[in-house]
């Protein structure tokens with residue numbers, strides 16, 4: 093039976109969605125072993141609980157995650173708002189390599205693949221996953237706007253775009269959401285002006301990795317916790333001295349969570365939710381147990397004192413190490 097959760101609007105004129113969504117990426121890629129059965133059960137449980145905002149992308153898997161989401165929502169299409177993305181091109185021979193493609197013809201072919209894999213008639217929110225600096229944003233968003241006019245897509249989004257790019261994009265077609273990394277340990281969009289620009293333009297912020305790729309939950313105690321092919325082994329924040337220093341920060345979050353009577357994951361999500369009603373985080377998990385815990389964050393209300401205490405132990409810029417390996421940093425804030 094479907095229940096309801098608190099809702100938030102996706103941008104100034106967008107639809108009302110559950111205040112948190114579900115990131116599906118880790119079900120198929122980057123974060124260790126897959127468990128398809130539990131992943132499908134997790135998506136079904138999300139819908140049962142009234143969480144109706146699912147996030148995927150063509151490059152997760154690649155392609156496997158859209159197929160998985162497509163299977164999970166079969167027969168329940170009307171209950172769910174699906175966001176997917178195009179524009180990061182992977183190299184089958186080099187798992188770490190990333191290309192970016194925002195050319196109009198690529199936009200037109202990518203959407204057909206996503207519609208087919210998801211098994212839907214339209215995509216609710218279609219993001220450009222990374223800005224392609226070799227193609228004017230007006231051309232890419234122009235092609236995306238054609239998809240809206242053709243009924244293949246309802247709303248448009250950008251991911252990791254700069255304030256200036258977002259402003260240019262909105263002149264071509266309304267942008268409903270900016271999806272960028274945002275959490276206690278990644279606050280770049282505050283300093284870069286991207287968050288302020290979202291507010292000026294009435295664009296929702298959809299924070300990805302709001303749990304710091306799992307680190308802020310306190311569940312990750314050592315790099316040895318990761319499977320051999322886990323992406324996080326290559327991320328600067330999860331390596332050597334950085335790992336140890338970041339663990340000390342998380343210990344403080346754990347202490348505050350204990351005092352507040354919630355879990356560290358819930359406190360980290362409550363912090364993101366408290367940054368504004370225009371923010372809809374998409375914590376990722378492949379387990380029903382974590383999903384329920386994360387939904388519980390919606391009942392944790394932080395007052396000014398709680399927020400100040402978190403700010404004191406985890407000020408902006410406190411995390412040790414970059415959030416991406418050097419080669420991948422070039423794709424952000426485009």
Ligand SMILES: NC(=O)c1ccc[n+]([C@@H]2O[C@H](COP(=O)([O-])OP(=O)(O)OC[C@H]3O[C@@H](n4cnc5c(N)ncnc54)[C@H](OP(=O)(O)O)[C@@H]3O)[C@@H](O)[C@H]2O)c1
Nearest residue numbers: 115116117300301302303304305306309357375376377378
């Ligand atoms: N636009 C972009 O460039 C971009 C980049 C990255 C991610 N994303 C999207 O954002 C979504 C969320 O980000 P993310 O998955 O990278 O990071 P996240 O939500 O910060 O963390 C996910 C990790 O935390 C673990 N976890 C979740 N809830 C937990 C809990 N209550 N207790 C302990 N551990 C918990 C998950 O474990 P299990 O998986 O084992 O359940 C997973 O390893 C992704 O799924 C994807 O859809 C977008």
